[in-house]
Amino acid sequence: MEFSPTQDKIVADQRAVLRFLASHGIDSSQVELLSLEVVDKRSNPYEGNPGSARFAINATLVARTDHPDRIRKASQQVGDLVASGVALSSGGGWGTGPTYLFTRLNELKPAMLAEATASAREAASEFAKRSGARVGNIRRAQQGLFEILPRDQAPGIPEGSQLEKVLRVVTTLEYELK
Numbered sequence: 001m002e003f004s005p006t007q008d009k010i011v012a013d014q015r016a017v018l019r020f021l022a023s024h025g026i027d028s029s030q031v032e033l034l035s036l037e038v039v040d041k042r043s044n045p046y047e048g049n050p051g052s053a054r055f056a057i058n059a060t061l062v063a064r065t066d067h068p069d070r071i072r073k074a075s076q077q078v079g080d081l082v083a084s085g086v087a088l089s090s091g092g093g094w095g096t097g098p099t100y101l102f103t104r105l106n107e108l109k110p111a112m113l114a115e116a117t118a119s120a121r122e123a124a125s126e127f128a129k130r131s132g133a134r135v136g137n138i139r140r141a142q143q144g145l146f147e148i149l150p151r152d153q154a155p156g157i158p159e160g161s162q163l164e165k166v167l168r169v170v171t172t173l174e175y176e177l178k
Helices: 004-022 068-075 079-083 105-131
Strands: 031-040 055-063 135-150 165-177
Touching: 004 031, 004 055, 004 079, 105 135, 105 165
Parallel strands: none
Antiparallel strands: 031 055, 135 165
């Protein structure tokens, strides 16, 4: 068994992917080899014909960047990689395209809580106005959970597949009405 041509193909494909990503402004230092899997296709009795290639080699590269717009643009042009001879797979646990993770929730929490508190006070003021009372101090406050949701509630398209997100906080505030 000779693996040299196979190894050469893996290296060439990885270089092609890195060049492709670089052409979209994604530095190679932001890309890492996540996994390399070798599958003996003859070990599966249901796999293809005996004349086909015996081994399938799958490499998973992951690009992490603070520029999701570049990833989105690159993902729209992956046909260029296929045209250059790189075989792409949409299987495995990574879905069929980029995964967009929102990583700045901690930066936005204070502003979200301030907005939720202001909205709660506004709602309490409306209750007070309609009942002839006025809003007093907060009696009890409880921060619930923060959620990161997909902007588009489309069936089969999870939050991680969508670049645009909706951030939501659930809070409970009780005000005294005087």
